[in-house]
Amino acid sequence: xxxxxxxxxxxxxxxxxxxxxxxxxxxxxxxxxxxxxxxxxxxxxxxxxxxxxxxxxxxxxxxxxxxxxxxxxxxxxxxxxxxxxxxxxxxxxxxxxxxxxxxxxxxxxxxxxxxxxxxxxxxxxxxxxxxxxxxxxxxxxxxxxxxxxxxxxxxxxxxxxxxxxxxxxxxxxxxxxxxxxxxxxxxxxxxxxxxxxxxxxxxxxxxxxxxxxxxxxxxxxxxxxxxxxxxxxxxxxxxxxxxxxxxxxxxxxxxxxxxxxxxxxxxxxxxxxxxxxxxxxxxxxxxxxxxxxxxxxxxxxxxxxxxxxxxxxxxxxxxxxxxxxxxxxxxxxxxxxxxxxxxxxxxxxxxxxxxxxxxxxxxxxxxxxxxxxxxxxxxxxxxxxxxxxxxxxxxxxxxxxxxxxxxxxxxxxxxxxxxxxxxxxxxxxxxxxxxxxxxxxxxxxxxxxxxxxxxxxxxxxxxxxxxxxxxxxx
Amino acid sequence: xxxxxxxxxxxxxxxxxxxxxxxxxxxxxxxxxxxxxxxxxxxxxxxxxxxxxxxxxxxxxxxxxxxxxxxxxxxxxxxxxxxxxxxxxxxxxxxxxxxxxxxxxxxxx
Numbered sequence: 001x002x003x004x005x006x007x008x009x010x011x012x013x014x015x016x017x018x019x020x021x022x023x024x025x026x027x028x029x030x031x032x033x034x035x036x037x038x039x040x041x042x043x044x045x046x047x048x049x050x051x052x053x054x055x056x057x058x059x060x061x062x063x064x065x066x067x068x069x070x071x072x073x074x075x076x077x078x079x080x081x082x083x084x085x086x087x088x089x090x091x092x093x094x095x096x097x098x099x100x101x102x103x104x105x106x107x108x109x110x111x112x113x114x115x116x117x118x119x120x121x122x123x124x125x126x127x128x129x130x131x132x133x134x135x136x137x138x139x140x141x142x143x144x145x146x147x148x149x150x151x152x153x154x155x156x157x158x159x160x161x162x163x164x165x166x167x168x169x170x171x172x173x174x175x176x177x178x179x180x181x182x183x184x185x186x187x188x189x190x191x192x193x194x195x196x197x198x199x200x201x202x203x204x205x206x207x208x209x210x211x212x213x214x215x216x217x218x219x220x221x222x223x224x225x226x227x228x229x230x231x232x233x234x235x236x237x238x239x240x241x242x243x244x245x246x247x248x249x250x251x252x253x254x255x256x257x258x259x260x261x262x263x264x265x266x267x268x269x270x271x272x273x274x275x276x277x278x279x280x281x282x283x284x285x286x287x288x289x290x291x292x293x294x295x296x297x298x299x300x301x302x303x304x305x306x307x308x309x310x311x312x313x314x315x316x317x318x319x320x321x322x323x324x325x326x327x328x329x330x331x332x333x334x335x336x337x338x339x340x341x342x343x344x345x346x347x348x349x350x351x352x353x354x355x356x357x358x359x360x361x362x363x364x365x366x367x368x369x370x371x372x373x374x375x376x377x378x379x380x381x382x383x384x385x386x387x388x389x390x391x392x393x394x395x396x397x398x399x400x401x402x403x404x405x406x407x408x409x410x411x412x413x414x415x416x417x418x419x420x421x422x423x424x425x426x427x428x429x430x431x432x433x434x435x436x437x438x439x440x441x442x443x444x445x446x447x448x449x450x451x452x453x454x455x456x457x458x459x460x461x462x463x464x465x466x467x468x469x470x471x472x473x474x
Numbered sequence: 475x476x477x478x479x480x481x482x483x484x485x486x487x488x489x490x491x492x493x494x495x496x497x498x499x500x501x502x503x504x505x506x507x508x509x510x511x512x513x514x515x516x517x518x519x520x521x522x523x524x525x526x527x528x529x530x531x532x533x534x535x536x537x538x539x540x541x542x543x544x545x546x547x548x549x550x551x552x553x554x555x556x557x558x559x560x561x562x563x564x565x566x567x568x569x570x571x572x573x574x575x576x577x578x579x580x581x582x583x
Contacts (some may be wrong), residue, residue, distance in 0.1 A: 014525070033577075097555070119508050126544075126546055127543070127547060130544075130547070130548075130551070131547060134551045134554070134555070137557075138551075138554055138558050141558055141559075141562060142558055142561070142562070145562045145565055148565060149569065149571070150560055151570055154562060154565045154566040154569045154570070155566070157562040157565070157566075158511065158559070158562050158563060158566050160557055161555070161559045161562055162505075162514060162515075162518070162553075162559070163513070165515070165518045165555050165559065166502075166505055166518055166521075168501075168551075168555075169501070169518055169525065170521075172522065172525045172548065173498055173521070173524075173525050173528070176528045176532065176541075179529060179532055179533075180491075180528065180529075180531075180532035180535075181542070183532075183536045184538075184540065185544065186539055211507055249550075293535045301522065304568045413502055422550075461506055464480035
């Protein structure tokens with residue numbers, strides 16, 4: 001292995017470097033100077049995000065355990081953008097009195113999960129995949145329990161760690177049976193030797209179940225709303241966007257490459273779960289009043305829509321999945337950014353009824369939230385529409401008409417509940433709506449990036465075409 | 475090592491697989507039915523250990539060391555998982571003065 005081969009791993013190595021720099025900064029700063037770590041981490045993360053886009057060689061490392069293809073690098077860049085926006089949005093939250101002395105912990109844990117996700121996306125065998133997955137989930141549980149003295153936060157943390165441990169147990173059981181039947185854990189060997197013997201089908205079911213927990217596909221989604229509601233808003237936004245995005249990326253890669261021999265079978269499984277996921281996520285989202293829970297169920301139904309692209313399974317489908325996650329990062333983080341800003345300014349107001357008459361007092365924030373919800377619903381001027389359109393095209397191309405019908409019906413249902421907060425903000429009258437407040441610079445920057453992303457990604461067709469050219473060689 | 479793998483192969487592979495299925499099922503049922511968080515964590519460990527046993531058995535039968543290497547990584551990760559889990563458990567005990575998961579119903583629809 002030559003020295004320049006390490007260039008292939010530049011995302012992971014740079015993130016590790018940031019983690020070490022923040023650790024050193026943490027040791028050498030006094031307690032009252034800890035606030036300086038916030039701009040430091042954000043600037044370093046911005047540099048890493050930009051460096052990630054520079055052209056670089058592709059190839060494999062460690063005998064095929066680590067794979068760096070153009071598509072995977074693109075996925076890592078998308079996750080980096082998401083993490084950067086979360087960093088920027090959480091800056092004002094970390095300034096509050098409760099969090100002042102644990103600033104660097106937040107960034108360290110977040111970066112270590114990001115390293116895990118990057119390794120997971122680049123994995124070429126099940127061992128690397130498993131290690132990346134665990135590195136991506138364990139620190140998240142610590143983050144969910146970030147508010148040490150809040151009952152809700154500890155409840156979210158314990159639920160998340162138990163569920164993720166259970167799901168990785170199930171996943172590992174599947175992996176062990178794959179190893180037993182094939183005799184190797186390398187993806188390229190497994191994909192050739194994988195057949196449809198009963199034990200292999202069972203191993204796939206276990207594997208699918210384990211991954212379904214991570215993406216929160218419907219029969220295994222019950223933890224999502226609880227954890228999302230209990231965790232601090234900024235952690236929830238990370239969990240619902242970046243975490244889920246990484247799991248979707250690797251799941252789609254593995255379904256298309258490793259399990260290609262049984263594609264006909266997993267497509268049937270996905271068909272049914274996607275239909276149920278979209279429908280139940282939507283139906284539950286309608287009756288929520290807490291906005292974090294509302295977005296949790298909305299993210300469940302979005303996972304169902306994303307599965308459409310995987311079912312399509314073509315090169316268009318893969319491109320649509322990656323593009324949709326990019327759009328979803330901007331729209332969901334926009335929505336969460338507004339909710340976080342309001343929650344921080346008003347002392348924890350997160351219910352839909354608290355938002356009555358918000359347009360009168362805080363027009364800019366309400367317009368941003370409206371735009372983000374429109375994008376999530378898929379209303380034309382913003383990027384969400386194009387994302388959904390490509391996903392639907394990918395399914396229609398393969399002739400899944402019934403699934404397409406269910407998806408379109410679900411889009412109509414989702415319009416109803418995405419418009420509920422909009423109605424509360426613009427139409428409902430309230431005696432005591434949330435008073436006008438001025439957001440600080442970081443929050444503004446974060447929201448502006450989200451809005452710009454929603455508009456630009458939608459209109460610049462170059463981006464989708466570029467992703468599409470990459471998706472030939474996964 | 476050679477003798478060891480011959481001795482291990484004296485027991486048919488089916489027996490290992492069956493034992494692992496039983497252990498795994500006990501673990502899953504424990505997670506589903508027990509209410510004490512510490513016991514739930516123990517049951518998850520049981521599930522992981524059944525996976526370890528299965529990997530080792532397959533590894534011996536394939537004469538391929540990958541499975542045994544995998545086991546080491548699973549052990550390390552399981553230890554890390556339990557460390558974080560127990561830390562959160564201590565926090566939960568301080569906040570609500572119990573480790574019973576039935577009390578964790580504040581976040582319900």
